[in-house]
Amino acid sequence: xxxxxxxxxxxxxxxxxxxxxxxxxxxxxxxxxxxxxxxxxxxxxxxxxxxxxxxxxxxxxxxxxxxxxxxxxxxxxxxxxxxxxxxxxxxxxxxxxxxxxxxxxxxxxxxxxxxxxxxxxxxxxxxxxxxxxxxxxxxxxxxxxxxxxxxxxx
Numbered sequence: 174x175x176x177x178x179x180x181x182x183x184x185x186x187x188x189x190x191x192x193x194x195x196x197x198x199x200x201x202x203x204x205x206x207x208x209x210x211x212x213x214x215x216x217x218x219x220x221x222x223x224x225x226x227x228x229x230x231x232x233x234x235x236x237x238x239x240x241x242x243x244x245x246x247x248x249x250x251x252x253x254x255x256x257x258x259x260x261x262x263x264x265x266x267x268x269x270x271x272x273x274x275x276x277x278x279x280x281x282x283x284x285x286x287x288x289x290x291x292x293x294x295x296x297x298x299x300x301x302x303x304x305x306x307x308x309x310x311x312x313x314x315x316x317x318x319x320x321x322x323x324x325x326x327x
Contacts, residue, residue, distance in 0.1 A: 181305045188259040191248070193217050195285030198246030200225070200296075202265075204236045212285040215244070216282040223261050223282045223296040228288035237294065244296050255308045263299035267292050 183191070189200045192198075193216075211233050215225050223244045227233055242265045249256030268274050277293045284291060 178304055179308070181304055181307060183257065183259070183303030183305055185301045188301050189217065189221050189298070190305060191257050191303065192223075192261070195246050195248055198223070198239065198244050200233065200265075201243040201245060202233075202237050202240070204232060208238065209257045214282055214285050215246075218277075218281070218295070220321070221298040222263075223298065224277060225294045225296075226277075226282050226284040226291050226292060229267070229290065229292045230286075234267060234292060234294060236302070237296075238267045240265060241299075249306075253308050255306050257303060257305040259301065259303040261296060261298050261301050263297035265294055265296045266296055 197212055197214050200213060202209055202211075213225050214225065214235070215223050218224050241263065244261045246260060247256060247258040274293060275312060281293055
């Protein structure tokens, strides 16, 4: 039997705890009036803001500075059909304060592809939502949606 109640809402604290466990998430924003998603490594600041370090000339920086964006990260296990997803929504801003930039240089995220003279982008955690899927192992009606081992396609 297919169970649609396998999802559990996560509170803010639990969502942020899970978010801190993964190194990569996705920034969701608008680029040239179209939806855009960019995967990027990140860290959480002490105030729960999402921090990213990137090139000041990147399309991402130009598109998100000063606007409301979403940031999503997740972790799933296809075998157990369980996992979680967290979305942080808030205003993004390039960090321009020299003292703040210096602090983040010591404590913030380390880019996997460090840009020369990079900038930190902060997304304020104005809204934090999350949900968890707990082992929906029951098959859907007629076997639809059954999990298949990776790469089998059947």
